[in-house]
Amino acid sequence: xxxxxxxxxxxxxxxxxxxxxxxxxxxxxxxxxxxxxxxxxxxxxxxxxxxxxxxxxxxxxxxxxxxxxxxxxxxxxxxxxxxxxxxxxxxxxxxxxxxxxxxxxxxxxxxxxxxxxxxxxxxxxxxxxxxxxxxxxxxxxxxxxxxxxxxxxxxxxxxxxxxxxxxxxxxxxxxxxxxxxxxxxxxxxxxxxxxxxxxxxxxxxxxxxxxxxxxxxxxxxxxxxxxxxxxxxxxxxxx
Amino acid sequence: xxxxxxxxxxxxxxxxxxxxxxxxxxxxxxxxxxxxxxxxxxxxxxxxxxxxxxxxxxxxxxxxxxxxxxxxxxxxxxxxxxxxxxxxxxxxxxxxxxxxxxxxxxxxxxxxxxxxxxxxxxxxxxxxxxxxxxxxxxxxxxxxxxxxxxxxxxxxxxxxxxxxxxxxxxxxxxxxxxxxxxxxxxxxxxxxxxxxxxxxxxxxxxxxxxxxxxxxxxxxxxxxxxxxxxxxxxxxxxxxxxxxxxxxxxxxxxxxxxxxxxxxxxxxxxxxxxxxxxxxxxxxxxxxxxxxxxxxxxxxxxxxx
Numbered sequence: 001x002x003x004x005x006x007x008x009x010x011x012x013x014x015x016x017x018x019x020x021x022x023x024x025x026x027x028x029x030x031x032x033x034x035x036x037x038x039x040x041x042x043x044x045x046x047x048x049x050x051x052x053x054x055x056x057x058x059x060x061x062x063x064x065x066x067x068x069x070x071x072x073x074x075x076x077x078x079x080x081x082x083x084x085x086x087x088x089x090x091x092x093x094x095x096x097x098x099x100x101x102x103x104x105x106x107x108x109x110x111x112x113x114x115x116x117x118x119x120x121x122x123x124x125x126x127x128x129x130x131x132x133x134x135x136x137x138x139x140x141x142x143x144x145x146x147x148x149x150x151x152x153x154x155x156x157x158x159x160x161x162x163x164x165x166x167x168x169x170x171x172x173x174x175x176x177x178x179x180x181x182x183x184x185x186x187x188x189x190x191x192x193x194x195x196x197x198x199x200x201x202x203x204x205x206x207x208x209x210x211x212x213x214x215x216x217x218x219x220x221x222x223x224x225x226x227x228x229x230x231x232x233x234x235x236x237x238x239x
Numbered sequence: 240x241x242x243x244x245x246x247x248x249x250x251x252x253x254x255x256x257x258x259x260x261x262x263x264x265x266x267x268x269x270x271x272x273x274x275x276x277x278x279x280x281x282x283x284x285x286x287x288x289x290x291x292x293x294x295x296x297x298x299x300x301x302x303x304x305x306x307x308x309x310x311x312x313x314x315x316x317x318x319x320x321x322x323x324x325x326x327x328x329x330x331x332x333x334x335x336x337x338x339x340x341x342x343x344x345x346x347x348x349x350x351x352x353x354x355x356x357x358x359x360x361x362x363x364x365x366x367x368x369x370x371x372x373x374x375x376x377x378x379x380x381x382x383x384x385x386x387x388x389x390x391x392x393x394x395x396x397x398x399x400x401x402x403x404x405x406x407x408x409x410x411x412x413x414x415x416x417x418x419x420x421x422x423x424x425x426x427x428x429x430x431x432x433x434x435x436x437x438x439x440x441x442x443x444x445x446x447x448x449x450x451x452x453x454x455x456x457x458x459x460x461x462x463x464x465x466x467x468x469x470x471x472x473x474x475x476x477x478x479x480x481x482x483x484x485x486x487x488x489x490x491x492x493x494x495x496x497x498x499x500x501x502x503x504x505x506x507x508x509x510x511x512x513x514x515x516x517x518x519x520x521x522x523x524x525x526x527x528x529x530x531x532x533x534x535x536x537x538x539x540x541x542x543x544x
Contacts (some may be wrong), residue, residue, distance in 0.1 A: 026521055026544045049339070057453025059338045060345060060426050064455075064542045066524035 022078065027064060029055045031075040038076075039122055043069050043129045070139045073130045077146045080119040081153055084112055088157055108158035110204060113178055116150065117185060117196060127186050135224075135231050151175045176216050177203040183223070284437055287500030293437050297410075300435045301382055303494045304353070308384040310489040311354055317488060318481050318495075326531050327360055327430060330459045330538055333529065336426055337365025337374055344373035345425040348449065350411045350442070351432025352378045353385025355392050355404070357459075361428065362398055375402075379409040379417065412441040414449055422451045430459040434501050439511070443518035443541075450543045456520055460511070461502040462530065462537035469533050477502065508537050515541040 021028060034051025041047040045068065052061040065071035091098030100108055120127060134143035151174040160170065181203060185196045206216060229239055282293045291299065307314065315323050338345055345365070349358045358376040365371040380386050386406050398404045409417030411432065427446045436442045446456045464470040477499045485495025506514075512527040520541025529538045 024521060024544075026542070046339075049342075052453065053342070058345070058425050058451060059342055060334070060336065060455045061453035061542060063334060063457070063540055064521060064523045066529070 021082065023075065026057075027075075030057060030061065030064065031072060032079075034072055035076060035123075038072070038126055042126045043073055043133060045069060048072055067139070070133050070136075070142070073133055074142065074146065076123070076130070077150070080116060081146075081150050083119060084116060084153060084157055087115060088112075105158050105160050106204075109154055109160075109174065110200070112154045112157055113174070113181075114197065114200060116154070116178070117181060117200070118193070120182065120185065121193070124185055124188075127182070131183075131186075131227070132231055132234075135228055147175050147179060151178060173207045173216075176220050177207065180216070180220060180223075285501070285504045287497040288504065296437050297381070303497050304382045304435075305384045306491055306494045307489065307498075308353070308382070308388050311385070311388065312356070314485065314489055314495070317484055318498075322532060326459060326536050327357060329531060330428075330430060330457070331357070331360045331364050333538060334361075334426065334428065334455065334457050334540075335364070335368075336361045337369035337371035339369055339371070344371065344375065346423060347374065347376045347426045347428065348419065348424045349376055349378045350409075350427065350429040350446075351380055351435065352428070352430065353380035353382060353389050355389035357428055357430045358389070358404060359392070359396060359398075361426075362403060372401075373403075375405070377405050377407055377419075379407045379411070379414070379419075381408065381410050383408060411436055412438060412445060414445045419449050421448055422454075424449045425451060425454050427454065427456045428458070431461070433458055433460050433511075434505050439506075440514055440518065443514060443520075447518050447520065447543060452543055454543050456515065456539075456541040456543070458511075458539050459536060460539070461505055462511075462528075462534050463507045464534045465530075466533055473535060508534070508539075511537075511539050515539055519543070 023031065030048070030052050032051075033054040034047045037047040037050045037054075041050065045062065048062045048065065048069065049059045052058060062068070067074070088100070091100055100111060103111065123130075133139060148171065151171045154174060155170055162170070177200070181196060181200045184199045185193060188195045188199075190196075203216075233239055283290050284293045284296050285291075286296050286299050304311075319326075336345060336347060347358075347361055349355075349361065352358050355378055358378045361376055362374075365374045378386070378389055380389070386408060390406055393399065393404050393406070396404075407417055407419075409419070411429070427450055429442075433439050433442065443456070450456060464473055481499050482492050482496040485498075486492035489495070508526075508528050508530070512522055515527065516522055518541070521544050523540055523542065527539065531537065
């Protein structure tokens, strides 16, 4: 179910990991159907059961997902990440070269990040539930790993081939930009998410200014720590 | 030097069989081992530390369980220091049986579930957590004495007249003979049963046959402990204390020595997961099983695609 890197080089994925789906056909069918129930039923076991029933399986079939609802969240993350590659292929197949013709790496990164954010549109009103699940201690490592894979995918698809130390900082800062913009988006009530686009542009502007990234880390960690404590409180911990 | 003697009795003597045919039996002991001669040409399987012909294992296991049935639940509490209750509860929680109102009720088949230990827990979970008053459990066991104990318990339970609990004498490796149809079961459970099957692969094939597409095979069984220090303690307990307890409490050392030996001879988690895969099941997660208490027992699950 999980990805394994196709190479163990730690500096640059010259050979990018394969884009084939890590889900087997049964998992794929159940999870895809379940995801369609998320706008109404949220990231819950009910969505999973309904999805299983819809494709002709049983309520009990959700035993296939040992991490329960987190597997549904993970499916959303993985499939939307893989969809970026397909999106680029479609753009490249167009006669005029698509929306990305003549764009620099920076602009391509912005384009892809925005596309990925917009893929959250149908379920954005439920996304805070997913964030709460991802913040549960046992799922934090998997969630962070998936975020890292997303920013790696975006830089790779944008055509970045640098092999210096900026390999790490680029990915770290994009991860921060992405996760903070995603949080902003859950609260964004503006038309066609214009507020989110502006927010995203301001974050890209931020990292261009040396040193601003550091404060972002601080803010992000601060926010995450607070959310984490709030999640614990919501579970009944007396903090 | 009394402490030294006690220490010696506690030492696991794993490589050498601790049971001989002439071992002491107290008069309340009911084990009647089959006295057939082994045919060298026959296929063999394990019975505790002994290797016996496949055709004999069934009757030997049967005599053990006829012997232990009356004191089975008490002995489980003593042998596992009541931890078996937690294992069974966790097992049921993991499977989450029961369907919400309006959904199709489930048919659950509990194999080797004689005394109904798992069946009652499955029904309680479905009823209390999902308000599901329609899902049914069919308890199957090869041993009539174990089933009698289960029936007696059912007559005292709240499921007495609900028609949700039924009992069936059946061999896990041939459920067709007992009338279990193809693709008729939502959830197949077995707790501490597979160790006593003559062939787990044959039982898995039958499970695959009777399950509906999307149905779940789940088994709770002893496994291998990973931590060597804990393993040493665990072996001391199982080889030193459990047969002694069987002798004192149930008046039957041999049957409990068999239980311990069959645990020792049982497959590792990896081997079982491989068999589940070979039977055609989809195995959830990366490993395909969940360890309880450091691997003393493990839950293996498979989903029929």
